[in-house]
Amino acid sequence: MYCLWCSEPIIQQLTWQNFFFPDIKKLCVYCDSLLEKIDGDRCHKCSRQCDQAICFDCQRWEKEKERDTLVFNYSIFQYNIFMQELIAKWKYRGDVELGNIFRDAVRKGFTPTFAAMKKHAIAVPIPLSKDREKERGFNQAKILADFLPIKSELVLHRMEGEKQSKKSRKERIQSINPFTITKSINKPVILVDDIYTTGTTLRHAGKVLKENGCPEVFGFTLIRG
Amino acid sequence: MQQMKALHLDTIALLLSGKLLLRKEIPLDDRQFHTLLNHRLITPVPSIVRERFTWKCQRCGNRHRFLFSSLDKASIYCRKCIEMGKVIKSECLYIWSGAIPTWKKYEAACSWNGELTLAQAKAAERIVQTIQKRESTLLIWAVCGAGKTEMLFPGMEEALRYGMRICIATPRTDVVLELKPRIKKAFSTVPIDALYGGSKVKLATAQVVICTTHQLLRFQHAFDLIIIDEIDAFPYHKDPSLAFAAKRAKKLNSTTIYLTATPRLKFRLQMATKQLSYTFVPIRFHGYPLPIPKLKLCRSLRKNLQYSTPPPALLHWIQQRENKGRQLLIFLPTVEITRKFEKSLTTFFLKHGIIIMPSALSCVHAQDEDRNWKIKQFREKEIQVLLTTTILERGVTFPAVDVAVLDAGHEVFDEAALVQIAGRAGRSFDDPTGEIIFFHDGKTIAMIKAVEMIKEMNKQGGF
Incomplete structure (x- = not known):
């Protein structure tokens, strides 16, 4: 096996455990150490690593009840420089293979948090607009949703718009809702996306779902930006 | 009208001839592109070809099976050269097959009037x-x-x-x-x-x-x-x-x-x-021999690197240098260590009066966005001490520097790198010598070979 990032061969010590249950590593030890997980205290609402129970940004969201459609968001990794490079190559350069790096971490991160609702919840990946999906060839949120041990459904549709990553916080929060729904769901929904930055995208999607009969909306994102 | 079209074709030929490009790298709209394609002025060539047990990317020559991936069968792509734009099997690469532009002949193009040794x-x-x-x-x-x-x-x-x-x-x-x-x-x-x-x-x-x-x-x-x-x-x-x-x-x-x-x-x-x-x-342009690096054993080097404390031998060397007016270029093995040392060395050097202001010490590495600016500052002597990773090992010229390598036994410092690093010192007419010191905690073959190679080159140069 070779490291997906630095292409160096990965040498694993053979043990009885990985002889019977092969555990295929996608990154070498060094590259793996560059991925920083969110550990320790985190904001209960948005997963940001901080000492407060609810961070400042989320307190601001809580003041606007009708726009705050998300129960909470759970993220796995921090957005460090290495992660930025990794995501840039994955999303913008289009190296689909790099998505597999996150397979294990996504499963392991998902199970303890969402164990209670595993049976009846449905994962909904945040869609890309048609043009962008054509340009990129794949939807990174869908790849992540497919890693999850629950059923995933594409029920949202996104209208064309500017890239979120090119806007400021204020512009992002005040932007109009780009989502429409193609099928209503009356079960709890776990929205899946790659990055939670201000939370606007997830809340826009949550709003559309809630207006169409969904009882509760959660967020599951790979990275807390 | 005809003339204009011909003129336009000339510029396209200039843009595309001698190149191997993806469709999205060709700055033509679809209509123009297809006209040229129909006139056989642009020829498509397959981008990824099947080889026995593997594929081959026609742009970068990559053959490693693990450096190819795909979403589905039609869209196998090369991961090796993806930073230059994605090469997908279902999309061709294009070459120019029209008239090749002729290049101008210059009778005496060189306006440099210096003299060669x-x-x-x-x-x-x-x-x-x-x-x-x-x-x-x-x-x-x-x-x-x-x-x-x-x-x-x-x-x-x-x-x-x-x-x-x-x-x-x-x-x-x-x-x-x-x-x-x-x-x-x-x-x-x-x-x-x-x-x-x-x-x-x-x-x-x-x-x-x-x-x-x-x-x-x-x-x-x-x-x-x-x-x-x-x-x-x-x-x-x-x-x-x-x-x-x-x-x-x-x-x-x-x-x-x-x-x-x-x-x-x-x-x-x-x-x-x-x-x-x-x-x-074998001879430098100013006619002086290459300065030969000194090796200095530092027993506490591991600990020094771990806690980012400067080794005592470094201070000793800096104070004992024969020409204290020279700037200092200090090489460190990794980006992380370089970043950590920036802070600790600033306070340490300030304490010992080697630099006067904190801004006189800086560090550069490959991920540093301001590195061109910092290198310029160092050249203009605004910065006295520059910490660097191997990115400055070659191709850059500073007039008068002394060079130190911390942890010269690290694997990034191979023979070639050490010879190159030693070559940073004494590069100007006004100051043709310089001091180089390798701090190590055990000689490596690379260090010994580097010193041998420098001595050998000096010998061939007649010194």
């Missing part, structure tokens, strides 16, 4: 001969600070006299940025393009192209003379796709000139067995 002139003469006889390869082995760039000028002038297209390729962006103004000054009448990751010009149309070796991936049969600087540098010597690209970028009947100060074993063997013709320039 005897050793330089000898090597320059050899380059001119190689070009006149259209020999295929020549290696110039010149010690650090021999003035390699100037040696190229007569050869380039000769090539331009024949109307040749010239490429100067080097593995590093910093070197491209340093070379460009120098070449521009020496050949002020010739159009010159510089290509590197993030350059404004994407498709070079000039007769002389200065580029990073990665940019050669976009060329095919383009150059009559290709000069590859620092062939032993990272990433060129480790990445076979760059040699593949360099081979493809030249025309069938062309000349390749390699430049190096520290040829690797492979080239030394080829030279010894006379498979590769070469010329050796």
Whole structure:
């Protein structure tokens, strides 16, 4: 096996455990150490690593009840420089293979948090607009949703718009809702996306779902930006 | 009307000839593109071909199975050269098959009026001969600070006299940025393009192209003379796709000139067995020998690196230097260590009066966005002490520096790197010597070989 990032061969010590249950590593030890997980205290609402129970940004969201459609968001990794490079190559350069790096971490991160609702919840990946999906060839949120041990459904549709990553916080929060729904769901929904930055995208999607009969909306994102 | 169309076609030919491009790299709209395709002026070539048990990317020559991936069967893509734009099996690469533009002949293009030293002139003469006889390869082995760039000028002038297209390729962006103004000054009448990751010009149309070796991936049969600087540098010597690209970028009947100060074993063997013709320039342009590095054992080095504390021997050396007016260039093995040391060394040096202000010490590494600015500041002596990773090991010239390497036993400091680092010292007429010290916690073969090589080169230079 070779490291997906630095292409160096990965040498694993053979043990009885990985002889019977092969555990295929996608990154070498060094590259793996560059991925920083969110550990320790985190904001209960948005997963940001901080000492407060609810961070400042989320307190601001809580003041606007009708726009705050998300129960909470759970993220796995921090957005460090290495992660930025990794995501840039994955999303913008289009190296689909790099998505597999996150397979294990996504499963392991998902199970303890969402164990209670595993049976009846449905994962909904945040869609890309048609043009962008054509340009990129794949939807990174869908790849992540497919890693999850629950059923995933594409029920949202996104209208064309500017890239979120090119806007400021204020512009992002005040932007109009780009989502429409193609099928209503009356079960709890776990929205899946790659990055939670201000939370606007997830809340826009949550709003559309809630207006169409969904009882509760959660967020599951790979990275807390 | 007809004339205008012909004119337009000329510019397109200039843009596309000698290149191997993806559709999205070709700056034409669909209608124009399809017209040219129908007139067979642009020819599609397969981008990824099947080979036994594997694939081969036609742009970078990658054959490793694990460096190909796909979403589905039709969309196999090459992961090796994805930074240059994704090559997908279902999409072709395009080459220009129309009339090839002719390049201008310059009678005397070189406006440089400096003088070459005897050793330089000898090597320059050899380059001119190689070009006149259209020999295929020549290696110039010149010690650090021999003035390699100037040696190229007569050869380039000769090539331009024949109307040749010239490429100067080097593995590093910093070197491209340093070379460009120098070449521009020496050949002020010739159009010159510089290509590197993030350059404004994407498709070079000039007769002389200065580029990073990665940019050669976009060329095919383009150059009559290709000069590859620092062939032993990272990433060129480790990445076979760059040699593949360099081979493809030249025309069938062309000349390749390699430049190096520290040829690797492979080239030394080829030279010894006379498979590769070469010329050796053992004397620096100012006529002084290369300074020889000193090795200094530091028993506490591991701990010093772990806690980012400067080793006592470093301070001792700095205070004992013969010329304290020189700037200090300190090499460290990794980015992380460099960053950590920046803080601790600032306070330490302030305490001992080696620097007066905190701003007189800075660090540069590959991920540093301001590094060009900092290097400029160092050159202008605004910064007294510069900490660096191996990115400054070659291709950069500072007038008067003393060089220290902390943890010279680290694997990033191989023989070639250490020789190059030693070559940073004593590079100007006004201050032709300098001190180099390797701090280590156990000699490595690389260190010993580096010192041996420097001594050997000095011996050949008659010192």
